[in-house]
Amino acid sequence: xxxxxxxxxxxxxxxxxxxxxxxxxxxxxxxxxxxxxxxxxxxxxxxxxxxxxxxxxxxxxxxxxxxxxxxxxxxxxxxxxxxxxxxxxxxxxxxxxxxxxxxxxxxxxxxxxxxxxxxxxxxxxxxxxxxxxxxxxxxxxxxxxxxxxxxxxxxxxxxxxxxxxxxxxxxxxxxxxxxxxxxx
Amino acid sequence: xxxxxxxxxxxxxxxxxxxxxxxxxxxxxxxxxxxxxxxxxxxxxxxxxxxxxxxxxxxxxxxxxxxxxxxxxxxxxxxxxxxxxxxxxxxxxxxxxxxxxxxxxxxxxxxxxxxxxxxxxxxxxxxxxxxxxxxxxxxxxxxxxxxxxxxxxxxxxxxxxxxxxxxxxxxxxxxxxxxxxxxxxxxxxxxxxxxxxxxxxxxxxxxxxxxxxxxxxxxxxxxxxxxxxxxxxxxxxxxxxxxxxxxxxxxxxxxxxxxxxxxxxxxxxxxxxxxxxxxxxxxxxxxxxxxxxxxxxxxxxxxxxxxxxxxxxxxxxxxxxxxxxxxxxxxxxxxxxxxxxxxxxxxxxxx
Numbered sequence: 001x002x003x004x005x006x007x008x009x010x011x012x013x014x015x016x017x018x019x020x021x022x023x024x025x026x027x028x029x030x031x032x033x034x035x036x037x038x039x040x041x042x043x044x045x046x047x048x049x050x051x052x053x054x055x056x057x058x059x060x061x062x063x064x065x066x067x068x069x070x071x072x073x074x075x076x077x078x079x080x081x082x083x084x085x086x087x088x089x090x091x092x093x094x095x096x097x098x099x100x101x102x103x104x105x106x107x108x109x110x111x112x113x114x115x116x117x118x119x120x121x122x123x124x125x126x127x128x129x130x131x132x133x134x135x136x137x138x139x140x141x142x143x144x145x146x147x148x149x150x151x152x153x154x155x156x157x158x159x160x161x162x163x164x165x166x167x168x169x170x171x172x173x174x175x176x177x178x179x180x181x182x183x184x
Numbered sequence: 185x186x187x188x189x190x191x192x193x194x195x196x197x198x199x200x201x202x203x204x205x206x207x208x209x210x211x212x213x214x215x216x217x218x219x220x221x222x223x224x225x226x227x228x229x230x231x232x233x234x235x236x237x238x239x240x241x242x243x244x245x246x247x248x249x250x251x252x253x254x255x256x257x258x259x260x261x262x263x264x265x266x267x268x269x270x271x272x273x274x275x276x277x278x279x280x281x282x283x284x285x286x287x288x289x290x291x292x293x294x295x296x297x298x299x300x301x302x303x304x305x306x307x308x309x310x311x312x313x314x315x316x317x318x319x320x321x322x323x324x325x326x327x328x329x330x331x332x333x334x335x336x337x338x339x340x341x342x343x344x345x346x347x348x349x350x351x352x353x354x355x356x357x358x359x360x361x362x363x364x365x366x367x368x369x370x371x372x373x374x375x376x377x378x379x380x381x382x383x384x385x386x387x388x389x390x391x392x393x394x395x396x397x398x399x400x401x402x403x404x405x406x407x408x409x410x411x412x413x414x415x416x417x418x419x420x421x422x423x424x425x426x427x428x429x430x431x432x433x434x435x436x437x438x439x440x441x442x443x444x445x446x447x448x449x450x451x452x453x454x455x456x457x458x459x460x461x462x463x464x465x466x467x468x469x470x471x472x473x474x475x476x477x478x479x480x481x482x483x484x485x486x487x488x489x490x491x492x493x494x495x496x497x498x499x500x501x502x503x504x505x506x507x508x509x510x511x512x513x514x515x516x517x518x519x520x521x522x523x524x525x526x527x528x529x530x531x532x533x534x535x
Contacts, residue, residue, distance in 0.1 A: 020189065020360065027187050027362045035189065035360035039215060039298065060447030062359055063521045 001056045003141050004064045007131070008049035008081055009073025009094070014128030018071070019050040021132055024154070025146040026054045034062035047077050054141055069139055071131050072098060073114065092135055092176070094127065110138050110179045117171050126168040133172030138180050144173050187362035192327045192352060193218035193260075195363050196286055197226060199334035200258050203371040205284065206232030207257035209246035211239055211265060214298040215354035216288035219260040240265040244272030251281035252392040254380025256338060256373045260286035262354070263304050264295055266312070273347060274313030278394040278405075280412075282341035282376070284334065285319070286350040288357040291519035299519025300354035300440060305496035308349050309468040316406055318413045320344065321468040323351040323438040327361035335371040342374035344416055351467060353492070355440050355521060413469075420464075422471035426453050427460030430483035433531060435461045436475070436501050437490040440521060445490050448527035458483075459531055467497070475504040484509060486534055490527055491515040 007019045019035055026033040034053040051067055053059050068089040072078035075098045078091070085091055087106040096115035112134045114127035123129075136147050148166050155161040190198070197219050200208070208227060210220045220236065227234040237243035243259050250257035261269060266287045276283060287308060291301035304312075311317045320340050324330040330352055337348040381392050396402035425442075426449035437445040442463040452459045462478055464471050479487060487509055489498050495513040502511060514530035516522045 023360060024189050027189055033189070033362060036355070037358055037360075039354070039358050059361075059443075060450060061444040061521075061524050062355065062361075063444070063523070065523050065525070 004053045004067035005069040006051045006067045007071045008077030011048040015048045018128040018132045019052045022052045024150045025142045034059045129168035130172035133169030134176035137173035138176040187364045190363045192356040194222040197222035199331040203338045204373045205256035207250045208234045209243040211243045213262045213265045215357045216262045240268035244269035251283040252381045254376030258284040262288045262290045270313035275394045277317040280345040283347045284337045289353040297519040302492040319349045321349045323467045338371045417469045420469040420471040421466045422474045423463040425461040428458040431458045431460035432485045433459045434487045441490045447524035470500040472504040479505040487511045
């Protein structure tokens with residue numbers, strides 16, 4: 001088994017940390033993981049993205065030109081990466097910031113208004129965690145509980161953030177499952 | 185300790201600390217600046233020193249000085265920075281000082297770009313600076329292996345009293361992977377009191393020098409160094425990966441390109457194409473004998489060197505095989521990592 005997901009958005013949207021939480025959760029479940037950031041010139045002002053590879057065998061090439069899934073947090077990311085996703089994968093679209101729909105018919109589109117949901121939960125900067133929860137729930141690549149436990153470990157020293165973040169993740173998961181049910 | 189998710193650059197810093205290297209001199213350059221960032225925070229916690237120099241020239245000469253005192257010291261940089269350090273590296277090698285340098289290679293020549301490359305293969309394996317010398321060069325392919333290599337590097341540097349280089353690249357430096365420090369034997373600093381310049385109070389002075397104006401003495405020193413590089417050949421390490429028993433084609437690749445080749449080989453082997461990987465783990469000394477043995481087998485028809493440069497390692501592949509089998513090349517440059525699909529295609533064109 002190997003599955004890759006690209007998280008993409010603006011710098012400052014918490015793209016890299018969403019990917020990091022997923023990678024940490026992968027390790028927790030005994031998987032091989034690689035987290036590869038973009039550090040090229042496109043980081044300045046354009047899209048920021050990272051790819052997380054999860055596998056049950058040692059990972060060969062950590063750079064994957066055609067990942068299985070995409071989490072698009074802004075419009076340029078969807079435009080840039082929609083065509084690269086493997087057939088059968090998920091494209092999670094942050095519909096708060098992206099008015100477009102996925103054009104392809106061989107992937108599953110999941111629309112989640114990540115910013116709106118984060119705002120509703122009183123956490124303006126938490127759209128990335130909504131997206132993370134949504135991605136984990138629809139892909140089933142790791143258990144939701146593992147991600148929640150990673151949040152508890154990561155914020156050990158700032159316990160006030162644990163519940164807030166986990167509420168965002170759970171909300172994303174809930175919406176993704178609803179969206180998935182509607183599609184299937 | 186459980187596996188920890190770490191950036192290659194941070195793991196480099198942590199591994200060096202665990203090897204007891206508490207003297208780090210550096211000047212920032214992408215894509216390895218996180219080594220310095222990490223050590224700026226960590227060194228004070230363990231009673232070590234991180235000194236940010238005014239330039240790579242400064243950093244490398246501070247390294248020269250610290251190594252002359254027999255202490256475990258190291259530096260890290262990326263390609264253009266390593267070029268600037270080349271003068272000091274030549275001096276350190278002449279003075280026979282154990283030390284470790286990490287090159288998180290980026291695309292050149294010139295200022296080049298900040299993305300991963302293996303364009304410094306010839307620079308690092310042939311010396312890089314002036315005079316007859318070699319570094320022992322280890323080329324890890326994963327973050328975990330980078331940690332292992334740093335431990336080995338300090339031991340090998342002590343053993344041969346010679347600088348050891350870790351040849352990483354921008355991908356290894358920037359990527360996060362799980363690291364298990366407990367799985368790596370910890371390297372312990374060696375006693376260098378017989379030669380180190382530590383203050384001559386109560387004993388005869390120790391002299392650490394690089395100037396031999398008398399040609400007879402200089403030749404003698406050069407012969408001594410050459411003998412040392414000859415002895416170092418036993419440190420050559422390699423890995424053979426994949427294949428279905430009688431590979432027709434051998435891919436030669438190191439570091440990141442070897443990882444890409446592994447993915448390509450998995451796919452090809454699955455399709456029934458018998459291809460295997462020969463990965464030099466030390467690029468100096470190059471595992472000549474092992475590659476020669478493999479390449480001379482009857483079933484091996486051809487070799488394909490996969491690199492992130494214009495084909496620099498082909499020189500060594502040619503030396504190993506005495507050009508008895510055709511050697512082809514596939515590579516990407518400028519900071520582009522080849523894709524497994526491209527490697528598969530390159531192999532299929534040859535078979």
